[in-house]
Amino acid sequence: MRGALVWHRLARARCLPGAALCFLTIVGSQGCVAENDPSSVTASVEPPKAGVLRLATTTSTRDSGLLDVLVPGFESQQGCRVDVIAVGTGAALRLGEAGDVDVLVVHARNAERAFMAAKYGTRHEEFMFNHFLLVGPASDPAKIHALEPAAAFARIATGKHVYFSRGDDSGTHKRELQIWEQLGGLVEWVDYCEVGQGMGPTLMMADEKQGYTLVDMGTYLKFKEKIALVPLVEEANSLRNPYAALVVNAARHDKLNAALAGAFVDFLISQPTQRQIADFRISGRALFTPTRLDAAP
């Protein structure tokens, strides 16, 4: 009996180092999260004066790094904090419909029109565009190099080549579907992989499996060094990708910061910001073309 008791004590004592290690691991990982989360850091430094602007945007704008250049300027101008929620265009529009965000930056014209027509938004301003490109393995098994986008898609489909689609209702996915629509609808084949993820992961997956995928210029340039895929169809007019800012209708929801949202859209189409967009480059290449820039004086 006594032996059993001592044994139990020993067993308990032996648990301690393990428990301590677990605890440390958990505390450590949480510390890291807090450090990496810029919004929480900002919040703890000083409370903003004009409140918080919640901006839902597409992963492509965030991943390109453009927002990191533009947003701080707006924050210091208005003395506010901008919380960026990066999701696909579809999810961003849903967040807007639900009144969970004040302003949207998205790229899917048809969906934007529907959003405005349903009075979910009060303002719609296109302010820049970039291009999509079709990338694929350097060996180009489908022989799509320099074809028109629709013809290239048709070749990939008829040859049943490996193709990665984001499949997440994002602006890029919607554009793909538009092209398939032109070709009489999408008929999925075995190596048509819908991955339901952001542009970065999808591009990496296509690279791993040496497949084709449609990608926006910003994300491509960001990942260019890490991947072996090459641009095969680019700079086609039909692959133009216009971005718009939308103010969510404050009359439909409480607690929306309509004034700040309006100020943000004004900021985006203002001349200094438009020039900043024009000057924004990744590895020496301009990413976005501003559409509201007056001719140089």
Added chain:
Amino acid sequence: MELLWDGLTGALQLLLERDTLVLRAAWRSLWISGLAVALAGCGGIPVGFLLAQTRFIGRSVCVVLFRAGMSIPTVLIGLVCYALFSRRGPLGGLDLLYTQWGILVGECALAVPIIVTWTHRAVGGLDPRAAETVWTMGAGPLRRWWVLISEARVGIALALLTAFARCLTELGIAMMVGGNVKYRTRTLTTATAVETARGEFDRGVAMSTILFLVALLVTVLHAWCNRGKRER
């Protein structure tokens, strides 16, 4: 609240309508985690048992390492598997990346520390007199171990159930190694993440509800096992 309610009714509807995407994702989740736990059990139960029953140098270090292994984040396991299975990785030739088998390997790695630790605890927590009694009755080592394993069976069942619940509900490995490819590697958790990313919140809630129901079933089994343990 409306969203959650719509999600619940939506979940029932998806099940009743036999929505193929949902059912296939559910089935894939179940068989991958089930098989992963079975394989991890084949390795993990003996290891946990040996850790509890034998004495060797570095044994307590092993115990602590396995216990720490229970708190490895799944994204880290996913990342390691990705690095191994990548085209540029050492195991790239196996072509495991973005396949169900890749997820299976990752989930095994997730389940092993859980099973080892809980088996170790269950066997170690047995009344030492049990081993002594069998010993005095003249049983050989194999026979003795078998008696101990059957004595600790409730604890081992708990270990397997815990590991199963963890594998079933993890997202990091399934997303990074499986890649969430529609019709091929989409599981309930990655499907939930995707439907949410698409803005299809009601479908997301529906999927996670199904996941929760399965997890609930496991928990009930878990509790039922535990009850048996107390009564004895």
